[in-house]
Amino acid sequence: MTEVADRVLSIRDLRVVAPNGAVLVDGISLDLKRGEVLGLIGESGAGKSTIGLAAMGYGRGGCRIAGGQITLTGTELTQSGKSVREAMRGARIAYVAQSAAAAFDPSMRLDRQIIEAPVQHGVMTAPEARAWMLELFRALQLPNPESFGLRYPHQVSGGQLQRAMMAMAMAAKPDVLVLDEPTTALDVTTQIEVLALLRDTMRRYGTSALYITHDLAVVAQIADRLMVLRHGKEVETGATGEVLQAPKADYTRRLVAEREGSLRPARGSQKAGGEVLLALDRVSAGYSGLTILNDVSLSLRRGETLAVVGESGSGKSTLARLVAGLLSPAAGRVTFAGRALEGSYRKRGIADLKAIQMIYQLPDVALNPRQSVGETIARPLTFYRGLKGTALRDELRQLLALIGLPDDFADRLPGALSGGQKQRVCIARALAAQPDLLICDEVTSALDPLIAEDILNLLRKLQDELGMTYLFITHDLSVVRRLAERTVVMQKGRIVEDRPTADLFQTPQAAYTRTLLESVPELRQDWLDDIMARRAR
Structure with a gap:
């Protein structure tokens, strides 16, 4: 003392x-x-x-x-x-x-x-x-x-x-x-x-x-x-x-x-040769006349995890919003399962809305503070899958068990949950629709390491069992290495690298990618002093 x-x-x-x-x-x-x-x-x-x-x-x-x-x-x-x-x-x-x-x-x-x-x-x-x-x-x-x-x-x-x-x-x-x-x-x-x-x-x-x-x-x-x-x-x-x-x-x-142990490599994709589920062809998009995404092209195969990384303002979340239909492209073409995808979610049919679900970074903003956990998860179960009564309650219990929460959490409001518990509720809500593509926008950034590892294991399990496809937006490169088969690096709205994750980590080609990789904090007290000294040279 x-x-x-x-x-x-x-x-x-x-x-x-x-x-x-x-x-x-x-x-x-x-x-x-x-x-x-x-x-x-x-x-x-x-x-x-x-x-x-x-x-x-x-x-x-x-x-x-x-x-x-x-x-x-x-x-x-x-x-x-x-x-x-x-x-x-x-x-x-x-x-x-x-x-x-x-x-x-x-x-x-x-x-x-x-x-x-x-x-x-x-x-x-x-x-x-x-x-x-x-x-x-x-x-x-x-x-x-x-x-x-x-x-x-x-x-x-x-x-x-x-x-x-x-x-x-x-x-x-x-x-x-x-x-x-x-x-x-x-x-x-x-x-x-x-x-x-x-x-x-x-x-x-x-x-x-x-x-x-x-x-x-x-x-x-x-x-x-x-x-x-x-x-x-x-x-x-x-x-x-x-x-x-x-x-x-x-x-x-x-x-x-x-x-x-957070830099264990991702397992190889078991479905790398599957059909292309999502494709962007020379897409540009932005807000109020400002271009955020510039001539972006990428593809994502069914059952694959594609990570998108880059610093704040690089266009990662804008890309996620565009795929989800929250932002329409100004130019280019987006296809899903081989067909053109409407730019706005308002024009998409219920099948496309069900097939593409998004988990947001900030659960405090994503959850209605006046709705209980059960009400939050039950809504997509009813809207997308028509579940009611006993079937609805059974599926709700299964989803809570899947994300590691007890049954009695169904009666709790978001204000009574921790940050990690709120994020798990957001994941359960997205899974309730049984989507083909899950857009994960910084889903583990608010979680402690042990719970984040549980979430990553859950996502891997769902991918193996259900063939889930993930578009994973993150700034946590340790998560990228452990989860993604391929990684796209973005800078100022453009793609600077799109390569298999293991290759990108071992031999980064772009100078910007090398800067990102060296910026991952190490578990030693003098790491920050060392990296700031190197950057000052």
Whole structure:
């Protein structure tokens, strides 16, 4: 434990319970000293985010702090009134979420949102807050710092918006940041930049942090200590190097082994010579006069997994939306099972709608918060397959079992689920239609390694048993190597490589592909320093 005078955050015997009485966090104690970063590691539902929010004196979704003490910069939050806790949030402790898009008001300029906290908390005047905002913009290497704040959230890239959210969190100069998967949704090249800037900025200003993540290689670059969690309880805590190199608990050893073994090659396709299910011939597409996809041609055979990789803005998700019928091509031709495919889903027949299903990256956006899990999965069962009554209930139970959730989850609302559980519900909803082609848009990016491996195994099993075909959009190259027979690399809306996955990893031909491959974090603490030094040469 750290010396009392040096602690900015102290938690003792924390206990948090859900509205249904389930214990989410059970007896957690931790100390955080000034300038220190503590990584919270564990699978989905381990209590990581619940602890991070509790450090702010907050329980989401009706959860309540049922026991323990939380002392932030000398103030005991559990015994303080609501007004005291609210005054601390943003001023003494701030939260950085995984999804920057969800953190900003799309109708307001960035600068107005960033200076709001320091002005409202009385930390600074508006001119002082603007000057500090510009200093943060420069520290975070945002483009054109003097005018960057005049933009709206939709006018900047994902990586830039993530850095802007960090500036917003640091605007009132808090003592502690709660970083909840702040780089998980970023592509590997952008993740490196954001991670290095975040680390250097916190070091410059002496900011402490709870870093919540499921990626051991990422947290190894920034955390001084690690706390491993499972089922709301502490598994082990120690210096980052000690936990990674000599884990004491079996569960921690499994996490480390999973990360170190994450580059196992994909099995060969058993149906590589099958019929072409999907083909794009010189397709171009975009939004509001802006071309995103430019002269793209590719084919996908039945029973095959084709991965599409590239950095933010490369056109990966636009390609997925086009195949799903959410965006019509401006030029070119799309065929499915040998016939022309209508550009808009509104013009497609029910057979095509059933045959092509999509799993989205952000389950919080994809799920209706007012519909139970059972209602969400039952809708496509009825719409596409006409199931009712006993047949509907039986199929619902089978789908829940397939994704590893108990029957009683059918009655739960999305707000009562962890991030990984929500994503599994999204997968079950897509599978309910019994599609021929499943478009997977970053489906494992929000999952911890062990659950992600379960999902990948499930996808492999479905492919082997049902002949499923996957168009897999991802920035996680370890997933690509383990799942895909072929990989397409995209840059600025064009395909720069389209090759068998094993060949691409062994002998990348394009310089951009080589940059992507070297950007995959390694499980050693000095990896980030090494790669930033190489790029600076």
